Amino acid sequence: MEYLGQCAVDSILLGGLYTLMVIGLSLSFGITRVINFAHGEAIMLGAYGAYWAMTLWNVDPLIAMPVLMLLGGIAGYVLFRILFTRILSAPAANQILLTFGLGLILQNVALTLWSGDQRSANPAYVFSSFQLGDSTVAVGRLIGCAIAVLLVGGLFVWLKHAEAGRASRALAENGEAAVLMGINVNQMYAIAFGISTALGVATGTIMSSLSAVTPFMGFNMLVKSFAIIVLGGLGNVMGSVAGAFLLAFAETAVSYYVPNGDGWAEAVAFAVLFFVLILRPRGIAGQAVME
Amino acid sequence: MRMQASSLLRAIPALLGLALIASAFVDMPQVNDWMFQISMLIIVSVSWNLMASAGLVSLGHAAFWGVGSYASMIAATRLGLPLVGGVVLAVAVGALLGCVLALATGRLRGIFFAICTLALAEGLRVTTVMLPDQTGGASGLYLPQALQVPRTALFVAGAVAAVICAAASVWLARTSFSYACRAMRNNESAAQMLGLDPLRYRMAILAISAGMVAGAGAISTWYGGYLDPDVAFSMHITIESQIASILGGMYTVAGPIVGAIAIVALSEATRLGLGAHEGASQLAYGVVLVLGILFMPRGLYGLWCDLWAGRIAGAGKADDTATEMAR
């Protein structure tokens, strides 16, 4: 257990990022009840946005982030109004396939436009680090985690106190009663979806300097997000936070303590997903809805 | 007259099947290749559709395909098992995986089941990469020279397998099995109350579906002569298997077959039209998937049925649409 401190630091930093990665997906599912298999592509496009802002105009990813999030949010809102409102009451199969197809389109548009080359946005601070006791803390990851915590915190405040946030929680609990409150359901769905997309874009912006940017990076993140969501209970936002840290810890531990661990860490999400679905399909926290 | 016409209609599938097998003996490599692609696609889409008919949306057909491919390839490299043995082994291993998946997923449905299959395929891919001693890892496995068979034999094998799978789906559609599937798709608890044991049906469906795809994976492995985790567990398989059913018409017998032919035509068209760009065909698939779900959820076959019905009862149908729109 010689790396315990380092392992803890790495898990926490990764967990914060995973929380941001998953919270958008969890939010949109909790409210609209449509699971978005194209959420990974919002992350991917956010990462490319940050990469190009850095490469073309020398804009730091963190400065580009608000603009990219705004664009992503608008795109998500419009997309929902055009495509998703048509399938809200369709069978699950149609919803799955529509969002899956949308993801496929976005992946391959990215592939066609920007090729499959691995890229990375590298602002200077990404490479620095400092010592904390026996452990090394990478500044890039720390900043990423801090921003993730800020955004997730902001989302919670919005859900708890904002007029629209409260309305979206009500909508998640009972759509018909929400209509009777005078809530414009389709618009609220689209707003939630837009916020979800914006959070995905933010995740990608942070990822652009921490991992390779490729057209297919989103798929991997999508599967990890599913593992986390399933771990925390579908539609349960608080559960998702717990799940994110659990997965981060499991992956980090595997990569430190298992021989060949870096490779096997990639399989942790799949194993978690598979076994949780089999043993406890409602997640570790049971069937709670939005808190 | 009418009798003759309908029995002719019924003979068309059999004739098409014979034509597919016969095409293997035509000495035109391009045609052979198309037919082989169509055969493989018919198998995976018939299998996908069979599962979808029972409400089990698969996003992990690559898992079945890859397991069949690896079973036959490993048996060939280690034990020298030839093509026929390899295919039989692959079908058996695939069916076993199907049963295990059915037992493991229990009563999971819809999104949960879909996510589970997705995880299965990706998890198996990573596992294969991580066990190079058993599977050859990322550097892959080559089919031993001694076991290679003439291409014609592979084309025949592919076509025969496709005909068997299509025939099996036709046969299943005529038994009470299809009613059970539909009942499960609509409401599994209700199906249970009708006296069906959903788990047994699930095991049967998954074993048959997975076995079909695994067998196709084995034949395709012999055709390619090489296997690595990205080839075996390619997302492409998963995508093609669902898209053919949707384009052709979900929940019908003819849909996946019509869809398989249409998809091969589409991917050849994009290849010829846009060049061999790696993203072009997938992009086209995505567009077909989205537009198909939005505007043609019953697929080409459903469209054809509507047109056919429209020709018979033209005026009546038009009235119905008019009243529908007036509402």
Added chain:
Amino acid sequence: MSAALSVRGIRAGYSGSTVLQDVSFDVAPGEVVCLLGANGAGKTTTMGVLAGLVRCQAGEVLFDGADLLRLPSHERVRAGLVLAPEGRKVFPNLTVEENLYLGSYNRNARAGRAGKLADVYSLFPRLSERRRQKAGLMSGGEQQMLAIGRAVMANPRLLLLDEPSLGLAPMIVVAVFDAIRLLARSTNLSILLVEQNTRAALSVATRGYVLANGRIVHSGPAAGLSDAVALRDAFIGRAVNKAIGAEAASHA
């Protein structure tokens, strides 16, 4: 301030089956009108049509003289037509106060939110005591108070109450109807009340209609209506109506 409702020959139902055949009735400004009938008579469907949850196939509805059916559901709330639905439908994981805040989600109600909240708490002191509690953890009677309070928060001009006595103990029914009577005194509110509990409903209403098999079969002032209902039951011998009459009598 209070609004008038005029329902003219509406027909409505769910996929394939028609529940309401031809229903017409009126609510004058400031009036309390009840809609009586047995289970399955079409009372809740009528409320659904008014709130925009059920599509209307024919007929028209005028709300203060304007065509109501053209408005989407959420805009009807803003216009002042608010439904407290059957089965209460509170948001179980939200607190009592959050439920009430949601009641005043529509823009016309947000400005007067604090005042309305005070009104609701004085109408139902129980809600004030439990304001921080999750709505789902309260008793049926408290949830009914919350459902009515939530509707009042929306600043309604016409309040639709669907079966407020459903599933409640007799003492709670009395408390709920006392509150409704208080609401009815307010000059700027009309109330349409749907009930199976005939006696309780007629004790607050000024006029009433009897719905059976999707049609209005009786109408008149509250005082005369209870006799008419009894008479009709005697003639047709509907066991259901009788049972309800007996239940209502035992509650009173």
